[in-house]
Amino acid sequence: MTKGLMEFEVGEQLEMFLLVKTCTKGIASNGKPFLSLVLQDRSGDIEAKLWDTSDQDEQTYKAETVVKVNGDVQNYRGRLQLRIRQIRPANPQDNVQVSDFVETAPLSQDEMMSQITQYIFEMKNPNLQRITRHLLKKYNKGFLVYPAATKNHHEFVSGLAYHVVSMLNLAKAIANLYPSLDKDLLYSGIILHDLGKVMELSGPISTTYTVEGNLLGHITIMVNEIGKAAEELDIHGEEVMVLQHLVLSHHGKLEWGSAKTPMIKEAEILHYIDNVDAKMNMLDRALRHVKPGEFSERIFALENRSFYKPTFHN
Amino acid sequence: MTKGLMEFEVGEQLEMFLLVKTCTKGIASNGKPFLSLVLQDRSGDIEAKLWDTSDQDEQTYKAETVVKVNGDVQNYRGRLQLRIRQIRPANPQDNVQVSDFVETAPLSQDEMMSQITQYIFEMKNPNLQRITRHLLKKYNKGFLVYPAATKNHHEFVSGLAYHVVSMLNLAKAIANLYPSLDKDLLYSGIILHDLGKVMELSGPISTTYTVEGNLLGHITIMVNEIGKAAEELDIHGEEVMVLQHLVLSHHGKLEWGSAKTPMIKEAEILHYIDNVDAKMNMLDRALRHVKPGEFSERIFALENRSFYKPTFHN
Amino acid sequence: MTKGLMEFEVGEQLEMFLLVKTCTKGIASNGKPFLSLVLQDRSGDIEAKLWDTSDQDEQTYKAETVVKVNGDVQNYRGRLQLRIRQIRPANPQDNVQVSDFVETAPLSQDEMMSQITQYIFEMKNPNLQRITRHLLKKYNKGFLVYPAATKNHHEFVSGLAYHVVSMLNLAKAIANLYPSLDKDLLYSGIILHDLGKVMELSGPISTTYTVEGNLLGHITIMVNEIGKAAEELDIHGEEVMVLQHLVLSHHGKLEWGSAKTPMIKEAEILHYIDNVDAKMNMLDRALRHVKPGEFSERIFALENRSFYKPTFHN
Amino acid sequence: MTKGLMEFEVGEQLEMFLLVKTCTKGIASNGKPFLSLVLQDRSGDIEAKLWDTSDQDEQTYKAETVVKVNGDVQNYRGRLQLRIRQIRPANPQDNVQVSDFVETAPLSQDEMMSQITQYIFEMKNPNLQRITRHLLKKYNKGFLVYPAATKNHHEFVSGLAYHVVSMLNLAKAIANLYPSLDKDLLYSGIILHDLGKVMELSGPISTTYTVEGNLLGHITIMVNEIGKAAEELDIHGEEVMVLQHLVLSHHGKLEWGSAKTPMIKEAEILHYIDNVDAKMNMLDRALRHVKPGEFSERIFALENRSFYKPTFHN
Amino acid sequence: MTKGLMEFEVGEQLEMFLLVKTCTKGIASNGKPFLSLVLQDRSGDIEAKLWDTSDQDEQTYKAETVVKVNGDVQNYRGRLQLRIRQIRPANPQDNVQVSDFVETAPLSQDEMMSQITQYIFEMKNPNLQRITRHLLKKYNKGFLVYPAATKNHHEFVSGLAYHVVSMLNLAKAIANLYPSLDKDLLYSGIILHDLGKVMELSGPISTTYTVEGNLLGHITIMVNEIGKAAEELDIHGEEVMVLQHLVLSHHGKLEWGSAKTPMIKEAEILHYIDNVDAKMNMLDRALRHVKPGEFSERIFALENRSFYKPTFHN
Amino acid sequence: MTKGLMEFEVGEQLEMFLLVKTCTKGIASNGKPFLSLVLQDRSGDIEAKLWDTSDQDEQTYKAETVVKVNGDVQNYRGRLQLRIRQIRPANPQDNVQVSDFVETAPLSQDEMMSQITQYIFEMKNPNLQRITRHLLKKYNKGFLVYPAATKNHHEFVSGLAYHVVSMLNLAKAIANLYPSLDKDLLYSGIILHDLGKVMELSGPISTTYTVEGNLLGHITIMVNEIGKAAEELDIHGEEVMVLQHLVLSHHGKLEWGSAKTPMIKEAEILHYIDNVDAKMNMLDRALRHVKPGEFSERIFALENRSFYKPTFHN
Helix, strand or coil, X not given: CCCCHHHCCCCCEEEEEEEEEXXXXXXXXXXXXXXXXXXXXXXXXXXXXXXXXXXXXHHHCCCCCEEEEEEEEEEECCXXXXXXXXXXXXXXXXXXXXXXXXXXXCCCHHHHHHHHHHHXXXXXXXXXXXXXXXXXXXXXHHHHHCCCCCCCCCCCECHHXXXXXXXXHHHHHHHHHCCCCCHHHHHHHHHHHCCCHHHHECCCCCCCECHXXXXXXXXXXXXXXXXXXXXXXXXXXXXXXXHHHHHHCCCCCHHHCCCCCCCCHHHHHHHHHHHHHHHHHHHHHHHCCCCCCCECCCEHHHCCECCECCCCCC | CCCCHHXXXXXXXXXXXXXXXXXXXXXXXXXXXXXXXXXXXXXXXXXXXXXXXXXXXXXXXXXXXXXEEEEEEEEECCEEEEEEEEEEECCHHHCCCHHHCCCECCCCHHHHHHHHHHHHHHCCCHHHHHHHHHHHHHCHHHHCCCCCCCCCCCCCECHHHHHXXXXXXXXXXXXXXXXXXCHHHHHHHHHHHCCCHHHHECCCCCCCECHHHHHCHHHHHHHHHHHHHHXXXXXXXXXXXXXXXXXXXCCCCHHHCCCCCCCCHHHHHHHHHHHHHHHHHHHHHHHCCCCCCCECCCEHHHCCECCECCCCCC | CCCCHHHCCCXXXXXXXXXXXXXXXXXXXXXXXXXEEEEEECCEEEEEEECCCCHHHHHHCCCCCEEEEEEEEEEECCEEEEEEEXXXXXXXXXXXXXXXXXXXXXXXHHHHHHHHHHHHXXXXXXXXXXXXXXXXXXXXXXXXXXXXXXXCCCCCEXXXXXXXXXXXXXXXXXXXXXXXXXXXXXXXXXXXXXXXXXXXXXXXXXXXXXXXXXXXXXXXXXXXXXXXXXXXXXXCCCHHHHHHHHHHCXXXXXXHCCCCCCCCHXXXXXXXXXXXXXXXXXXXXXXXXXXXXXXXXXXXXHCCECCECCCCCC | CCCCHHXXXXXXXXXXXXXXXXXXXEECCCCCEEEEEEEEECCEEEEEEECCCCXXXXXXXXXXXXXXXXXXXXXXXXXXXEEEEEEEEXXXXXXXXXXXXCCECCCCHHHXXXXXXXXXXXXXXXXXXXXXXXXXXXXXXXXXXXXXXXXXXXXXXXXXXXXXXXXXXXXXXXXHHCCCCCHHHHHHHHHHHCCCHHHHECCCCCCCECHHHHHCHHHHHHHHHHHHHHHHXXXXXCHHXXXXXXXXXXXXXXXXXXXXXXXXXXXXXXXXXXXXXXXXXXXXXXXXXXXXCCECCCEHHHCCECCECCCCCC | CCCCHHHCCCCCEEEEEEEEEEEEEEECCCCCEEEEEEEEECCEEEEEEECCCCHHXXXXXXXXXXXXXXXXXXXXXXXXXXXXXXXXXXXXXXXCCHHHCCCECCCCHHHHHHHHHHHHXXXXXXXXXXXXXXXXXXXXXXXXXXXXXXXXCCCCECHHHHHHHHHHHHHHHHHHHCCCCCHHHHHHHHHHHCCCHHHHECCCCCCCECHHXXXXXXXXXXXXXHHHHHHHCCCCCCHHHHHHHHHHCCCCCHHHCCCCCCCCHHHHHHHHHHHHHHHHHHHHHHHCCCCCCCEXXXXXXXXXXXXXXXXXXX | XXXXXXXXXXXXXXXXXXXXXXXXXXXXXXXXXXXXXXXXXXXXXXXXXXXXXXXXXXXXXXXXXXXXXXXXXXXXXXXXXXXXXXXXXXXXXHCCCXXXXXXXXXXXXXXXXXXXXXXXXXXXCHHHHHHHHHHHHHCHHHHHHCCCCCCCCCCCEXXXXXXXXXXXXXXXXXXHHCCCCCHHHHHHHHHHHCCCHHHHECCCXXXXXXXXXXXXXXXXXXXXXXXXXXXXCCCCCCHHHHHHHHHHCCCCCHHHCCCCCCCCHHHHHHHHHHHHHHHHHHHHHHHCCCCCCCECCCEHHHCCECCECCCCCC
């Protein structure tokens, strides 16, 4: 798998393992069914069509299956499309796994955990420190593999932990410039603000919302968890309520799903740190394949704007 | 106290006990301080001014003090004003109490509790029934005396319980007409939806917001309490999450402070029942003193509208 | 017609009469035309495709035609689709009519009329009673068969009358709980509020907007009609204007097409009763085929929300 | 009355008849009542205070009274204020009337009626012509003296007729440039669009809203009147409905009280003509007393903007 | 080219030169590519499909190519579609040019230039006159051929100049009725308000946005140009800033891209003149092919409204 | 001036020099004028009243005058008020100046200039560097003393330069964490983004808007200046347009006065950096005098929110 999918150009023939990202059935005008596959590796994805398929094929090539495919890269309305010559599902002898084909955070789980542990270690307020450590430990497994969202930003394996690490680094830099900020509170709020996603979302791949996620949402889930943690740890200081407020208000506005708007300085700044990191992630990914002098595609979560890459950037 | 404050007319002299609702200090143009008092009994309130006051007076006539006052009812810009001849604070011998002067729900606490108990008794779903009974018992004392809000609707002693009783009766009538509704869920949601107010608000009189009320709000507080109750009662059914959703979404829209919009039929209807009862309360109070053929004052919580009382209503 | 269309499962073969709801022409990639039919009976509808069709076919199978069809029920992207083996238009000998295949209110016209007549009979205000009776009589024929809307809620034959009956029952229950409400005014406003739809809409089936409906709308049409009725009946009391106000304001907000917002208590409550009945109708229909533990499709008229059916509901 | 009120400068003494525009009672810090009067002639108005007044004074100097006053013009916080030396109500011998002191349209009633009659005369469509003539005749008396609004624009005696004349002239100029416009429809719509104000408003001076104005509004009132007129004149063409639509939609947007948005070309343009004439009237009045190089006061009906008078304008 | 494309009816065969407006590649369900062409002459456009095409065809029939085509006009879902029998690109011997097939302003460039020159000649303020003349001369070439927009209104060759001429005529008519308006300022503002479009847009045909157009926009571009012009002409009066303000604010509201809202009377009126002319253009074009008694298609730039053509208009 | 104004408590007598911030004339109910003064030093301000004043006094104690005052600090409705015993304007012998009494940035002008110079020095892109240096030099004098706004944030002497320095430090920290950001572009955009305020605002003290500020605004002014600078320096690269775009879009949304929304990554981030620094400034100032466990006053520019200072902060 030395050459990534996105490195092939129109006219080239490829033969490689790929992961089926989505599989959609269509019925052609001759009445026969076909499958629209989206195939991916870590470098990106490509569309491919299988004609005259059976019900069996629909089962064989469903999402999250690894396949071996041979085909030609073609141009279709300015986007690449794969014309399949041969395709088969991978078998145990192929020695490939789903995780080889999905995008993952650029830092290892160990590295991220080590950085976060250091931030917790630096905290001076024992109440905040204990609650944070307790909850991180409780949901550690999901925290390290879940994405931060189903789309828009950090929507990859370990995206949640990576988002938290980036925010912590940003928080440290900002708090050094504005010393009136309470670092402990900021760090604690950042580590917990999206942790409820391990219950709101279904898992690291092909992520959807759970029923609990739809009906309560990650914010409410985590506010409850903080309350429970405080009780279990027998902590009664105002830190509990203030930390709950940070999580509760981190979407910033009522119409964005915050039950309360930020009413504490660190809550306001946490909202900004969350935004800056999410936007940098979206912008970097959107501009990744854009050439200088051109505009990106429209980005829904950035009010549907296109972004320009200046010609003097290269 | 046979004749109520609101029954006096311009030109009459009154002598009666009244409660100081608010007391505001002013400085007159001769440089001397004066006090603007608002005095009330259960029938309503009236403004009065004390001239050339001392710092001592400011202490003596502060809010929640009962006073004995003698004065003349005058007309000032179309509103009544009291010209004070004599005033003194009540003393123990007067045998009057604050509660004699504040508006209270038209049903007794016993009567309300008895009705609510009956609704709980009728529930068939044991999980909903047990959680509801547990929390109502836990916060029973506050529930029976708190107002439902600091202003706008049911802003009187026991307003919260009275609002709940009215909503339950309304829910029963509606559920009888639309039998697909789950009565147990509706009753349970109604009884708990505003119960967090006993922590969000300071108390039954001169009500303000607590710090917890400001930072978390009654919705989040009660969602947490339902979670805790379920744990204590060892209840694990989906009823817990669904009931939390009803409380969470009862303001109907994100911009009105619901962290989630209603996604369950009973949640949607609960929001409507809450609205209808609150609006009927506001409208009845606003139109109480309006004569047929005239408009009420503008009602802020009803988008600042004035309401007309038709001439054929009397 | 013992087994309804919605009762067939994937893999079964059906032979039955069905109504063509819509018929859309397509051109396949071989350049030949085909027809996409939606076929319905009272239980629901299903999509079917006819390949290689002639201009003649487009005429034969147009909307509102009853056909006899033989085919196989298949699964296509999670939705049912009918694979047609044989199809022909119904003929007089088949003895089937369009009305056998369209959804209709669950109460008979006689039953609905009888209930409404009783409400009118109970009115004590002669002015309101006479205007209401006059207009209901004038537009009785359309009132009993028109839908309440072209989509969203009560969009079936006799939907308008059924909506009015439900609202009257709801109004009675509410007015019993809040005795300050003027029942006569509420009943009268409910009966007339949507009556203008018999001029705004084209008819009970395949309903569209008339030119008058587009340019004036049912609210303005009915306000004019009330004025005319009062003149013809020589009624001059304030009831005329107040009743016009109830109709004028029943959409509640200017941006929803109310020329005035409600400024009379009964107008405000009428708006709520209209809402609750419309929403219950939408919710019950949306959740009809949803299994416990699943979400409905998104409902456009409910701000595009999905609704969840709890697992403890069955 | 050769020198207008607005021509006096700070330091001058004036003696003249003026009209009491408003009279508000205050209570001074010595406990004695005073009156705040706003006095006006056609050139503008000024505030004045009467100290130590009796209940009798409040009656004597109420709104719409003409008074003879002698006093000094002073500067108070950048605005003029009148220090009263002597004041008395006018008596019959003074030979002055209210109408001498109120602003009136710059054209005489005869002149305006003559221009409008000419526009009606030019119409070629008999249906539009007859309805317009009928309604103008029916409400002629009010039409010639009412203001076009209680505030914001054309809020003076005969403002309604003057607004209509200006709009007709504007419509003629525009229709000459865009010949696809139907002049008859435009003229007819303009003449009738605000005619309902003679029922919505109380009269030409100290104008307030009538109950009918509040509950139905001038738009609904006039749409009804057009329907009645057509019936009385036995006119059945589509012109009736189209003309009703023009009146119905002339506020342009639902949230501005149009029950329908414009759906006919002339309805759209009528809305613009109404706007341009109203704004020119507001702007000319707001800039009347502004010196080049300065900004006007904020104008509420123009989104609270201030307008600048360039230095090269004089 | 005596008979225009829009004059052919269903069932007729045509043979004529047409311009390829757009060309989109599709892939049919048999895996073979096809082209969807939109072909136009000055009377309108029609869709046509070419089946089984080669990569060569995609090059040959790309946008802005003139072709000779023979085919049959067919009805497809209520819209016309062309079934191609023969097609070939035009060659030099055919003696046809792109400009023969594109819509152009109804006035010649000379005629428009002559009218505008006359308006400039009439200006009395030398500063405004010199700046206007200077910039019009500088961008004369583009000004006379560019459209006023890429869509919505005046989106044809010379649309910009035509829009300006219409606005000038409208301004003259309005200023004659409201003599307080500064004609020089209005004329100058109108001539320059959209002139930045010659840099914002790519050219007169197949118009897109330039990078400068996207990043700065025509308003900012022209405000800068006015500043530069004033410097080059050594003009220092307030007219420079005021004229910049007129251009800056001509979209009327911040959310429509005005960096400032109008704060000068002529700026406010310029915004209205721009609107009226744009809307008349949109409405006339939308209603061109609509029959009396029918509605136009929805017009996106008019809040998605449909417009009705009355039956008494013909 | 060892003890600051804000350090006095109720009941203390003070004698010190203070600056008159505002002076407003009132007329007392005895008909005599009085002056409401707001007096300030660097620690804050206090209200004081002068009774029975002459026109002479109004001149003597106008804004920006330094006075020597002797008086008593009193409590008036929870706020401090000064009861004046003696007051006189300062004279040359007093050796005090306005600048001694106004709040100033916590860094010296030299220190700020030195930091900014270092940032410019570090730039590698010569086009950005030269334009930035040129414009900073041109407006250096105003840049170092102007506030960043008339209210809300950095509304003190040298607030503009201080805001820029803080933003530069923040930008450096962020760019170090997100290396895809172009530091040169960010620094350049930050230094110039608000520089137009030296023309938009009147000066460092008692700051108001200039006519140019009202009609064009600081954004448009600076975009023009960048264009001019590029011309004078003969720079033609895309950097000019991109830098103009950063300034043009730095308010982030059209409705906040950005003529374009950010379409370049650094423009988006510049908007965030501006926000974070402004909010930290507002929050620190609002919470300065708030005690732990209490809420600040409502902050208009933060959507009117109150902020809480946790009890564990001290």
